[in-house]
Amino acid sequence: MIYSIDKNGKAAYMQLYEQVRKDIVKGIYPYGTKLPSKRIMAEETGVSVITVQHTYEILCDEGYVESRQRSGYFVLYREKDFISTTDMPVATAPKSDETSGAKNAFPFSVLSKTMRKVLSDYGEDILSKSPNQGCMELRQAISAYLTRSTGINVQPRQIVIGAGAEYLYSLTVQLLGNDRKFALEDPCYEKIRQVYTANGVQFDMLKMVSDGILTSELERTDATVLHITPFNSYPSGVTATASKRYEYIRWAEKRGGVIIEDNYASELTVSMKNDDTVFSLSNTCYVVYINTFSETVAPSMRVGYMVLPQPMVADFENKLGFYSCTVPVFEQYVLAELINNGDFERHINRVRRQRRKEKQGR
Numbered sequence: 001m002i003y004s005i006d007k008n009g010k011a012a013y014m015q016l017y018e019q020v021r022k023d024i025v026k027g028i029y030p031y032g033t034k035l036p037s038k039r040i041m042a043e044e045t046g047v048s049v050i051t052v053q054h055t056y057e058i059l060c061d062e063g064y065v066e067s068r069q070r071s072g073y074f075v076l077y078r079e080k081d082f083i084s085t086t087d088m089p090v091a092t093a094p095k096s097d098e099t100s101g102a103k104n105a106f107p108f109s110v111l112s113k114t115m116r117k118v119l120s121d122y123g124e125d126i127l128s129k130s131p132n133q134g135c136m137e138l139r140q141a142i143s144a145y146l147t148r149s150t151g152i153n154v155q156p157r158q159i160v161i162g163a164g165a166e167y168l169y170s171l172t173v174q175l176l177g178n179d180r181k182f183a184l185e186d187p188c189y190e191k192i193r194q195v196y197t198a199n200g201v202q203f204d205m206l207k208m209v210s211d212g213i214l215t216s217e218l219e220r221t222d223a224t225v226l227h228i229t230p231f232n233s234y235p236s237g238v239t240a241t242a243s244k245r246y247e248y249i250r251w252a253e254k255r256g257g258v259i260i261e262d263n264y265a266s267e268l269t270v271s272m273k274n275d276d277t278v279f280s281l282s283n284t285c286y287v288v289y290i291n292t293f294s295e296t297v298a299p300s301m302r303v304g305y306m307v308l309p310q311p312m313v314a315d316f317e318n319k320l321g322f323y324s325c326t327v328p329v330f331e332q333y334v335l336a337e338l339i340n341n342g343d344f345e346r347h348i349n350r351v352r353r354q355r356r357k358e359k360q361g362r
Helices: 012-026 036-045 049-061 108-127 136-150 165-176 190-198 215-220 242-255 310-320 329-340 341-361
Strands: 067-068 071-074 159-162 181-187 203-209 223-227 260-263 288-292 304-307
Touching: 012 036, 012 049, 036 049, 049 067, 049 071, 108 329, 108 341, 136 159, 136 304, 136 329, 136 341, 159 165, 165 190, 165 260, 165 288, 165 304, 165 310, 181 190, 203 215, 215 242, 223 242, 242 260, 242 288, 288 310, 329 341
Parallel strands: 181 203, 181 223, 223 260, 260 288
Antiparallel strands: 067 071, 159 304, 288 304
């Protein structure tokens, strides 16, 4: 299989990654088959062996393939045969400090400098009322950031700014209706359960295993809304594999359901690229994407955002467009400036490099 690399396009390893991943998902490389060796792949594509190794390592990080010592790289992804590697529920573990605390602290000097710049540039405009879905400056910045970092290509109109994830959970209930049954991970972050209970939602708890929600649990529930935290689910620490993420999508397709993808702190992965989001992988089912800045910037930065699939935007505006934005304009301008000037991503990359270094030293 010969792949083409556009020398004027994105990084060669990313082009190769996207092409190999596509062929794995299409079944050209079925489950259990061996990928071409790094040397052969390098010769066929005209790139270095290091580039191919980088590509294969990313595929390993995301659960598409696994490396076997002195044997090569073998495909783990399965399209139809979603059989979990174990039927034992995962154990609840204490919260790790790998994605929290001082190690991830955003540089205060950078934050304070940005705040002073916003005060200088915007002046009394920071006292104005925010548009109901959030300031256009921040929504545009998030839209551009998601495109270059996660493959989520959306318009600012699809983005809603709110004061933290819990507020956005409540909005999704009001948008979808509390007469629909939801399904949650078991175990899950307790506030997810509490918010849905407070909103009168009936839900099933689905047991987790090492790669995500147990297949038989997905099959038994009659829920039509699935709330998942595919990256480092708390308190289990489980990150859903590529196969499991596609299984979630097919679960929603089969029953005309909706997935709420709660991707908290996913930017702090040790992988060399962000894990594929369910939102970006899905073309045929509705996925609502939620993330916040409380872990990546500061706990006091109670700012989150929700990305709606295009067909749900008009419904949201008609039903809930009257709600005032719950985040001060000043904080929105500060975050927009951090994203636009590159400080946000530089911080993320620094933390990720440090975490990879620590992991390699263990």
